[in-house]
Each structure stands twice: as structure tokens, then as C-alpha cells.
Amino acid sequence: MEPIQDNIRERFPLLARTLGAYPLTYLDNGATTQKPEEVICAVERYYRYQNANVHRGVHTLSQQATDAMETAREKVRGFLHAPSAREIIFTRGTTESINLVAAGYGHLLQPGDEILVSQMEHHSNIVPWQLACAASGAHLRVIPVTEQGLLDETAYRSLLTPRTRIVAIAHVSNVLGTVNPIAEITVLAHRAGAVVVVDGAQAVPHLPVDVQALGCDFYAFSGHKMYAPTGIGALWGRESLLEKLPVYQGGGEMIGRVTFEKTTYADLPFRFEAGTPNIEGAIGLGAAIDFMDSLGREQIHQREKQLMAYLHEKMSRIEGLTIYGNAPEKSGAFSFNLRGAHPSDVGTLLDSQGVAVRTGHHCAEPLMDRYGIPGTVRASLAVYNTFQDIDRLFEATQKAREMLLG
Numbered sequence: 001m002e003p004i005q006d007n008i009r010e011r012f013p014l015l016a017r018t019l020g021a022y023p024l025t026y027l028d029n030g031a032t033t034q035k036p037e038e039v040i041c042a043v044e045r046y047y048r049y050q051n052a053n054v055h056r057g058v059h060t061l062s063q064q065a066t067d068a069m070e071t072a073r074e075k076v077r078g079f080l081h082a083p084s085a086r087e088i089i090f091t092r093g094t095t096e097s098i099n100l101v102a103a104g105y106g107h108l109l110q111p112g113d114e115i116l117v118s119q120m121e122h123h124s125n126i127v128p129w130q131l132a133c134a135a136s137g138a139h140l141r142v143i144p145v146t147e148q149g150l151l152d153e154t155a156y157r158s159l160l161t162p163r164t165r166i167v168a169i170a171h172v173s174n175v176l177g178t179v180n181p182i183a184e185i186t187v188l189a190h191r192a193g194a195v196v197v198v199d200g201a202q203a204v205p206h207l208p209v210d211v212q213a214l215g216c217d218f219y220a221f222s223g224h225k226m227y228a229p230t231g232i233g234a235l236w237g238r239e240s241l242l243e244k245l246p247v248y249q250g251g252g253e254m255i256g257r258v259t260f261e262k263t264t265y266a267d268l269p270f271r272f273e274a275g276t277p278n279i280e281g282a283i284g285l286g287a288a289i290d291f292m293d294s295l296g297r298e299q300i301h302q303r304e305k306q307l308m309a310y311l312h313e314k315m316s317r318i319e320g321l322t323i324y325g326n327a328p329e330k331s332g333a334f335s336f337n338l339r340g341a342h343p344s345d346v347g348t349l350l351d352s353q354g355v356a357v358r359t360g361h362h363c364a365e366p367l368m369d370r371y372g373i374p375g376t377v378r379a380s381l382a383v384y385n386t387f388q389d390i391d392r393l394f395e396a397t398q399k400a401r402e403m404l405l406g
């Protein structure tokens, strides 16, 4: 496949916007990406020509909508290289996917069991496990992060015991950009008898992901960070584990037979999809997967790798700039602070120059505590970013520095 060119930007209508006198430099892709024509058109097409509820009607429209949704499920299966589409559950996104697993384990865990999370987790991969601990009497244990922004592997090994039932870990950190070695983490966790739940929110937009090669047990992600609409995402789970997981929500779609005395549940994956699903979201997600496949997942990875290397090299030239996260394998997120300046002041001054970044704790407060900082400025990449975007970030940061620090 051909390397991706800068003209990929033309497929994203929003990127043509200007902000005042400045062209938009969109570097907040870790929060959400812009959407290509293909995705916008797929959603529009659904509403113009296909809209109907799914899995319910015998009429033609309903069958077509059902086919479109199930085709999208198959695309997600292929996207993750999962063995079966029965293992793909549509959710609102990463947060709901992790809550679904954690709520189930809240019923299965015993007092004294342990759940391991890392210090670099997003709140979405902490709070659901705290709730599972509260429900079950299990304990949360934390794998520390090194100064460089890596998981402390020695600590991880010593935290793994026969009491460990779950290891819940980000594939890629939304703050540090660190790519965690999921395959190795999983081998060790399985040896201890634990299941591995991976938060893939910041990985799927950037890296080819193969859940069978990773060996993990659950994998969660959101569509909106990978060019799809908001409000849709998926959970992949190993069929043998999903079969044993208590249901998450009750309602229509998820049942086999309901009487007042007893309700039986539908087969996988529908037993975890109560209520009318986000049909247009699923179709949009399918279109986003087609879009990424048309570029090549490896080509996306290679392009962003070059951008990340340039980002590091260029921003390191700024005096008084601290970079958080210096892992050898890093993807998506680039966090920094200017010595003596508050991150939100820097972010506001960047915005006034047309550069959109995120500032604050990035829903990773324990990680901020680890570094003793209130927050960072975070530039995060997508496939449509260019070297010129990084030059603009560099110049705007230099200017912000002069304005704030003289």
C-alpha cells in the first residue's frame, strides 16, 4: 500500500475551517477525531434510505437496517481480528465497555480477590473497578509508572499473586502515549490465573490491533477517537468468559423469553445489548473501519510514527519545556508543560493562534499526582496531521512562552 499523503485532509470537511485569522490546527485527536466524508455520508445515507429499528421487524426496511448493523459488527470483528462476531458487543464506547465487564465481575469476585490497574489509567479504567471492589469486597492494587512513563515491570510481577483475578490496563496511555506490552502483560497475568481487560481507546486509532495475537481476554474501544461518530464503540470478549459474565442491563433485545416468574436471556452478543442500539453509530463505525482499511492500518501507524518523532524533536528545542512520557514505543499523545506556566494558560494562548490542544488532567488524576502536577498540555495526533501542524504548534508555543514568561 502507498504511504499516506497530506491530501488525506481533503476528505475531512471540518479541517478546512479557520479560527479567526488562523487555519485550524487540530491536535486534540485523543479527545475525539474529525470525521471523513465516508463516515458522514454513511450516517446520512442510513437516515435517508434505511432508517428502521433492528432485529425486530419482518418488513424490508428493518431487515436492511439489521443487515447494515450486523455487517458493521463483522467489520469490527475483522478490525480487532477477533475469532467470532458473537464476541463483539456494541456499546456507547470504552467507558461503557469497561463498565459492562466490571459490573459483571462485581457479581463474580469474592472478598479478598484483587484487581490490578496501572497508575497511568484513564478514570474509565479505574472507577468501574472501584465499583466492582465495593460490590464484591475485592481490593484494587496499583502498578506504578516509572519517571520515563513506563509500567514498572518488576512491581507488576510482584503484585501478581494467586489473589489477582483481573488485570485492567490501557494499551496506549492517553497522557504519556506509552504503548504497553499487552502480550507480555497477558502471559504473566494468565500464569497467575487472572483475566486481562484492555482499554484500547487510544490504541485502535493508531496501531494495528489483533486481540488473538495480544492474547488478552477483553478489549474495549470507542468509535469517535477513530473517525467514527460519538456514542458508539465496542467490547470484544472471549466467548467462554462472556458466557459466564452476568448480564449488564435488562430490557428489550437481550431476552430469550420473559414471564413474571423467570426471564431467559438471548444468545451472545445480544444479551449484552439491551434496548434499541445506536444503529447509525454502528454503521458509521463500519464506515470508519473501511476508511482506515483503505489507508492501511500499518501505513497509518508509520505516518504517525514519523509525526511523533518530529513532534518530539521539534518541541524539545523549546527552553523550559518538560515532556511527560518518553517511552521508546509511543503513540498518539504528546504531553508537556512550560516551566513556570499553567497548562490552561498555555492552552488558551495556543487556541488564540488556531491550535486546538487539550489541557488539564485528561481524566487521569492519579497520573498527575504521580508527577506532582495539576495537568499538562497535550497535543494528540491523527492520520491527517502534518509536519506543518507541528511547526504551527511549535511557533504558537514559543509565542505563548514569550507572552507568559517574557
Ligand code: C6P
Pocket: 030, 031, 032, 092, 093, 094, 095, 096, 122, 124, 125, 170, 172, 173, 174, 199, 201, 202, 222, 358, 362, 363
Ligand atoms: N479520553 C481524552 O481526551 P470514552 O469517553 O468512553 O469514549 O473514552 C474514555 C477513555 C478511556 N480510556 C482512555 C485511555 C481514554 O483516553 C478515554 C477518553 C479522552 O483523553 C477524553 S477524557
